[in-house]
Amino acid sequence: MMEIDARGVHYRDLNIQLKEAAAAGETEFILHNINGQRYLGTGIDKQVNIQVHGVPGNDLASFMNGPEIIVRGNGQDGIGNTMNAGTVIIHGSAGDVLGYAMRGGSLYIRGDVGYRVGIHMKEYRRQIPVLVAGGTAGDFFGEYMAGGIMVLLGLDRAGGEPLAGDYLGTGMHGGVIYLRGMMPKHRLGKEVALFEMDDGDEKVLPKILKEYCGYFELDYDQVREVPFYKLVPVSNRPYGNLYAP
Amino acid sequence: MYQQIDGIARPRIPSGCSISGIMSTRGNRMTGDDIIKSIATMHERSNGLGGGFAAYGIYPNFKDHFAFHLIYHNQQSQLETEALLKQKFIVDESGPIPTRIMPQITDPPILWRYFVQVDPEKLFSNGRLVGLRDYVVGVVMYINNNVPGAFVASSGQNMGAFKGVGYPEDIGLFYRLDEYEAYIWTSHGRFPTNTPGWWGGAHPFCLLDFSVVHNGEISSYGINRRYLESFGYCCELQTDTEVVAYMFDLLHRRHNIPFDITCRALAAPFWKNIDMLEEEDRQMYTAIRQVYGSAMLNGPFSFIVANKNNMVALNDRIKLRPMTCGVKGEYVYMASEESAIREICPDLDRVWSARAGEPIIASLEEGITV
Numbered sequence: 001m002m003e004i005d006a007r008g009v010h011y012r013d014l015n016i017q018l019k020e021a022a023a024a025g026e027t028e029f030i031l032h033n034i035n036g037q038r039y040l041g042t043g044i045d046k047q048v049n050i051q052v053h054g055v056p057g058n059d060l061a062s063f064m065n066g067p068e069i070i071v072r073g074n075g076q077d078g079i080g081n082t083m084n085a086g087t088v089i090i091h092g093s094a095g096d097v098l099g100y101a102m103r104g105g106s107l108y109i110r111g112d113v114g115y116r117v118g119i120h121m122k123e124y125r126r127q128i129p130v131l132v133a134g135g136t137a138g139d140f141f142g143e144y145m146a147g148g149i150m151v152l153l154g155l156d157r158a159g160g161e162p163l164a165g166d167y168l169g170t171g172m173h174g175g176v177i178y179l180r181g182m183m184p185k186h187r188l189g190k191e192v193a194l195f196e197m198d199d200g201d202e203k204v205l206p207k208i209l210k211e212y213c214g215y216f217e218l219d220y221d222q223v224r225e226v227p228f229y230k231l232v233p234v235s236n237r238p239y240g241n242l243y244a245p
Numbered sequence: 246m247y248q249q250i251d252g253i254a255r256p257r258i259p260s261g262c263s264i265s266g267i268m269s270t271r272g273n274r275m276t277g278d279d280i281i282k283s284i285a286t287m288h289e290r291s292n293g294l295g296g297g298f299a300a301y302g303i304y305p306n307f308k309d310h311f312a313f314h315l316i317y318h319n320q321q322s323q324l325e326t327e328a329l330l331k332q333k334f335i336v337d338e339s340g341p342i343p344t345r346i347m348p349q350i351t352d353p354p355i356l357w358r359y360f361v362q363v364d365p366e367k368l369f370s371n372g373r374l375v376g377l378r379d380y381v382v383g384v385v386m387y388i389n390n391n392v393p394g395a396f397v398a399s400s401g402q403n404m405g406a407f408k409g410v411g412y413p414e415d416i417g418l419f420y421r422l423d424e425y426e427a428y429i430w431t432s433h434g435r436f437p438t439n440t441p442g443w444w445g446g447a448h449p450f451c452l453l454d455f456s457v458v459h460n461g462e463i464s465s466y467g468i469n470r471r472y473l474e475s476f477g478y479c480c481e482l483q484t485d486t487e488v489v490a491y492m493f494d495l496l497h498r499r500h501n502i503p504f505d506i507t508c509r510a511l512a513a514p515f516w517k518n519i520d521m522l523e524e525e526d527r528q529m530y531t532a533i534r535q536v537y538g539s540a541m542l543n544g545p546f547s548f549i550v551a552n553k554n555n556m557v558a559l560n561d562r563i564k565l566r567p568m569t570c571g572v573k574g575e576y577v578y579m580a581s582e583e584s585a586i587r588e589i590c591p592d593l594d595r596v597w598s599a600r601a602g603e604p605i606i607a608s609l610e611e612g613i614t615v
Contacts, residue, residue: 011289036286036584055584074596076582077567095583095598096567114598115564139563139601165601166518186521 002026007033011057015039022048036076041069041086058095061088064105077114080107083129089215093135102129102148109133110216115165116140121175123147132212139165142231143189146174151208153180153223162187169231177231178205180223193234201230261566262448262460263287263413263434265580266549267589268556268607272615273575274302277422279589280430283578285414286585287434290460294442295435296416297408299399299449299456299551300427302615308403310337310360311381311453316444317355318394326388326395333384334361342407342420349415354444358405378453378498383477385452390479396445401454403615404553408433408447416447428615429556431549433458440484450482450490453498454552459486460581461566464544472539486548492540493550508559508604510537515562547599549579553615556607564601571596577607 002021006014014037018029022044034040034054041050041061052071061069062081074092080099086106093111101120104127112135119140121129129148134155141164142150154163163181170189178201183194197205205228206220213220265283269275280298304312313330317323330336342356368375375383385397399406404427407420413434417423433448439462440446449456463469463485470480470488476499478491489511496507510533519530534541545565550557558568558579571578571586571593578586583596599605609615 035587036582038289055587057584058582074583076584093598095569096564112598115601138598186517 001028001030003030003032005032006037006054007035009037011037011039015042018050019043022046034073041067041088047086061086061107064088074111075109080105080131083107091216094133096138098133099129099131099150102131103127104129106130106211107132108212108215109135111135113137113141116143118145118148118150118177119143121145121148121150123175130208132208134212134216134218136161137164140167140170141165142169142172142175142177142192143167144171144173145169145177146172148175149178149204149208150175151178151180151205151212155180155218155223168192169233172231173233173235175232176201176204179229179231180226182229183231188231191233191235192231194229194231197228197230201228261290261581262436263290263581263585264432264448264458264460264547264549265585266429266431266458266551266556266558266578268429268551268577269575270577270607270610270613271575272302272428272609272613274426274428275430277417277425277427277430280432281414281417281422283580283585283589284417284432284434285412286588287580287582288412288414290436290581291412291434292436293412294410294437295408295433295447296411296413297406297433297435297447297449297458298413298417298420298422299404299406299429299431299451299458300422300425301404301429301454301551301553302427303405303425304360304403307338307360310362311400311402312405313359313361313400314342314398314405314407315355315357315359315388316396316398317357320355322392322394323355323357325392329384329388329392330359330361333363333367333380334359335364336361343424344419345421347411347415347419350409350411350419353409353419382452382494386477386479389481396482397451398445399449399451399456401451401456402553404451404454404456406449406451406456408449409444410442410447428609429551431456431458431551431556433460438462443483445482446484448486450484450487452490452494455490455493455498456551457486457489457493457548459489459546459548461546461548461561462544463488463542463546465542468539469542489542489548489550492542493552496537496540497552504555504557504606505604506533508557508606509533509602510540511542512559512562512602512604513537513541514602547581554609558599558605560599560601560603562602564599568599568605569596570599570605575610579605579607 029050036057038057059078065084068087071090075094077095096114098117113133115138132151169192339359466485547566547568
């Protein structure tokens, strides 16, 4: 196990240190006093475990391919940008453009998430990214989503606080969003609709939720007390004719 | 990708500006050390072509004077401006703005400050009484518009702007901000995209005691500028952010619109959301959009505006730029990244992200005088 006091360490030096140690066979990292260092987890193509104490900088786990990152604090913007494989577990909240163009792996956030979460997330065959947010989300959740699974729980919500902001699923043309609770139609994008859960969904969602509850010591049955709905696109390839009429 | 800097093609490093602000709502003054540390955390967001600070409460011995911070590109511009200042004001004190010699800061212009008062008799012009602040604004506009090579960096009471070309942490040390004490500090690290990096074009942009630090771009600049020009403002600083400072002066100071409603006019709600409001609010927002349509700011932005009593964070209506806020006791923090706040206050009482178009306003507590 490698422990690093990252106070005042530049992200380039820190990431080089992590990469070199991982290449030499180290598998467990504990990073103390992280504050604003970017691109943590990027470029390490191995299943190492990285514990982060503090607030990691933007683009945490961007292009990440393998590691598990546990953050004991809040995350910033651009987490999981074009991530390919691995897991990120954040015990606080996360910022905007979370899971941008994500193409594999999992992001589990305990708290609220920002704007444009899951924008342009995609999937291919068995490569299906998963994103679960425990709190509420800002506008444009699932914008231009092309694949993958997102779950929005709205736990610990104050009365009247909406689960997500405006333009939910705007431009979405693939994948599925599970919502713990209803959303009014005027907050949905034009390309999506809400449906009741079916048997197929009950094969997918419980596994994801149980894993999520395990990470944050939540009671699965309690989380399921509120009914879930699924949001999916109602048209295929809405932009198919945009550039080639 | 390459961009031209000083006529030389250099690699273009994609980035975004950084902003940060600290306020003591009890008016307690702090040195510039923390704000420098905070903005330095986000070094990667700027590219060395601009940094700056606004500080409130720094001139307690001259707190009723208007403090003019001037940027001169040559001695001729200084001579011309000083002749004008002496004609328009009573100049009680003046001198160079103290700086440190720093290898990182090259070719600084002449930086001078003046503490001035207005002779009340000057406010009568052609048989008409001009407001004190309108008079001062008139002089600022005149200098920026008519004196070649002279630019007013700030013109407020008991406040000042310190800005230039360089990384913000270097600009802060260059201006010796560790030796000043202020109850509001705002700061900016610049990554110029559409306009040149020059000393007058660094943030903050100030008029009277308004200051603005801004991350993003004002796509509606043309409309906003024409609207402001019809009220006598001149936009001469080659940067979109300038219009934000003047909008606050026009709407809040001259039209007496409260700070929060001014913000709602600049980042007005969408019509589809206005239609869903209760009747009273619906009428108010309809009126705001009708009257101040040309004041609305379009494009991606997050900015921190301050004046003597307030520090305000505002995002564009669909949140295309970041903004995090934190509170610890009497201290309010606003920054592009949470890490910039945690760097100077690790154990916040509360931390949250600003929502699109919803202003976050920190004000001096009631009864506090500064």
